[in-house]
Amino acid sequence: MFSNFDFGVIIRTLPYLFYEGMTFTLMLTGLAALGGLVFGTAIALMRLSGYKVLGRIAGVYVDFMRSLPLVLVIFWFYFLVPYIGQWVTGASRPISVGAFASSLITFIMFEAAYFSEIMRAGIQSISRGQPAAANALGLTYAQTMRYVVLPQAFRNMLPVLITQTIVLFQDTSLVYVLSITDFLGAASKVAQRDGRLVEMYLFAAIVYFTISCVASFGVRRLQARIAIIR
Amino acid sequence: MNYHWNWGIFFEPNPMGTGTYLDMLLSGLVLTLKTGALAWIIALIMGSIVGVMRTLPTKGANWFGFAYVEFFRNMPLLVQLFLWFFVLPEVLPRSAGLWLKQLPNAPFWTAAIGIGFFMSARVAVQLQAGIGSLPRGQKMAATALGLTTLQAYRYILLPMAFRIILPPLTSEFLNTIKNTAVAITIGLLELTGQARSMQEFSFQVFEAFTAATLLYLLVNAVVVTAMRFLERYVAIPGYITGK
Numbered sequence: 001m002f003s004n005f006d007f008g009v010i011i012r013t014l015p016y017l018f019y020e021g022m023t024f025t026l027m028l029t030g031l032a033a034l035g036g037l038v039f040g041t042a043i044a045l046m047r048l049s050g051y052k053v054l055g056r057i058a059g060v061y062v063d064f065m066r067s068l069p070l071v072l073v074i075f076w077f078y079f080l081v082p083y084i085g086q087w088v089t090g091a092s093r094p095i096s097v098g099a100f101a102s103s104l105i106t107f108i109m110f111e112a113a114y115f116s117e118i119m120r121a122g123i124q125s126i127s128r129g130q131p132a133a134a135n136a137l138g139l140t141y142a143q144t145m146r147y148v149v150l151p152q153a154f155r156n157m158l159p160v161l162i163t164q165t166i167v168l169f170q171d172t173s174l175v176y177v178l179s180i181t182d183f184l185g186a187a188s189k190v191a192q193r194d195g196r197l198v199e200m201y202l203f204a205a206i207v208y209f210t211i212s213c214v215a216s217f218g219v220r221r222l223q224a225r226i227a228i229i230r
Numbered sequence: 231m232n233y234h235w236n237w238g239i240f241f242e243p244n245p246m247g248t249g250t251y252l253d254m255l256l257s258g259l260v261l262t263l264k265t266g267a268l269a270w271i272i273a274l275i276m277g278s279i280v281g282v283m284r285t286l287p288t289k290g291a292n293w294f295g296f297a298y299v300e301f302f303r304n305m306p307l308l309v310q311l312f313l314w315f316f317v318l319p320e321v322l323p324r325s326a327g328l329w330l331k332q333l334p335n336a337p338f339w340t341a342a343i344g345i346g347f348f349m350s351a352r353v354a355v356q357l358q359a360g361i362g363s364l365p366r367g368q369k370m371a372a373t374a375l376g377l378t379t380l381q382a383y384r385y386i387l388l389p390m391a392f393r394i395i396l397p398p399l400t401s402e403f404l405n406t407i408k409n410t411a412v413a414i415t416i417g418l419l420e421l422t423g424q425a426r427s428m429q430e431f432s433f434q435v436f437e438a439f440t441a442a443t444l445l446y447l448l449v450n451a452v453v454v455t456a457m458r459f460l461e462r463y464v465a466i467p468g469y470i471t472g473k
Binding site for chain 1: 233301304317404408411412415429439442
């Protein structure tokens with residue numbers, strides 16, 4: 001079945017695939033997860049703040065982002081970010097931001113909506129007595145969040161946060177629509193240049209599968225450990 | 231901003247000769263809905279079978295269900311679509327591969343099947359959780375009454391489990407519709423694809439994407455409302471959401 005396939009093409013292009021492609025994918029995943037977590041936590045705090053207007057704004061943002069396909073959001077930001085950059089810097093024409101910055105902003109804004117829902121559940125899972133006790137000790141709202149609520153919420157939600165990051169890792173492959181050289185983009189460029197679609201796409205599938213599998217196995221172990229502590 | 235807004239663009243004829251730009255977007259919407267519906271049917275059927283297998287006492291069925299879910303969950307949807315679209319016809323026997331390549335509407339069928347199988351793993355996980363959330367006594371009572379395993383699932387477990395997991399199934403259905411946008415990569419001109427080609431023809435980027443965004447929001451609103459009615463209609467008496 002594989003007699004006329006050339007699996008040597010994978011070996012020959014390994015450095016390109018991993019140094020160029022996988023580095024981009026992992027950088028994008030890591031930074032987007034970090035940024036998404038920060039913004040997501042801020043959005044969750046807005047929703048739970050008790051100020052109606054803030055909560056409403058955050059709610060609309062989350063619902064809006066979650067009802068759009070990621071591909072459409074990627075296109076939106078790709079065209080929108082230059083204009084936002086122009087508006088922020090006061091330049092006379094739309095500024096060019098580059099592929100990495102554009103996709104990073106996209107993924108941070110998109111994932112913030114999903115991370116915020118996770119953090120909201122995490123914050124709500126903490127018993128009422130904790131912030132009440134912090135309040136009684138004279139801690140301010142910021143101190144309560146920083147030292148009491150958020151560390152626990154983050155810890156309880158860690159498995160879910162990592163699972164979401166695995167989904168994010170897989171979703172970064174969608175920057176393909178902007179012809180960016182992430183891991184899949186690199187594989188696809190080689191595939192089209194050498195006419196080796198089958199070999200390259202099978203290899204890409206195996207790499208994504210292995211990384212995601214190992215990561216979700218880790219999550220399962222982590223979950224078991226956290227479950228004992230609680 | 232030196233962007234030239236032109237909201238009248240929707241009523242100008244498109245270069246494909248298929249009416250106005252609005253018609254182009256609407257045909258994309260129809261294709262999105264068609265693909266989403268077919269994918270959802272596949273996801274429900276496969277997901278139900280695999281979800282049930284994961285709860286069966288048989289070791290083999292259990293293991294198959296586990297492997298199935300892991301297989302379809304741990305690869306990006308885009309990669310899976312490429313496997314169905316580019317790789318499958320090559321690794322099949324020659325005649326079958328040729329038939330696949332010459333299939334009219336290949337992107338549509340590939341997208342529906344690929345997204346369907348991708349989502350079926352998620353449906354399976356939800357259904358497994360739903361069956362797992364039922365009290366053990368239900369299955370025992372069914373067995374005690376002399377029902378076979380098939381009858382127990384058909385008459386006792388599944389009717390309960392499906393109603394319990396209706397809310398998460400709603401969001402999986404919405405995900406299915408949203409995921410059809412990924413099929414733009416294999417040349418399916420669904421809503422996002424049509425918005426993109428409208429942008430390429432007319433250079434009216436933001437009008438095109440605004441229209442697509444509004445249409446997606448509309449679809450979401452309709453599905454959520456319809457599912458809420460369905461949820462109320464099939465609610466189980468005695469549960470929090472019941473009558």
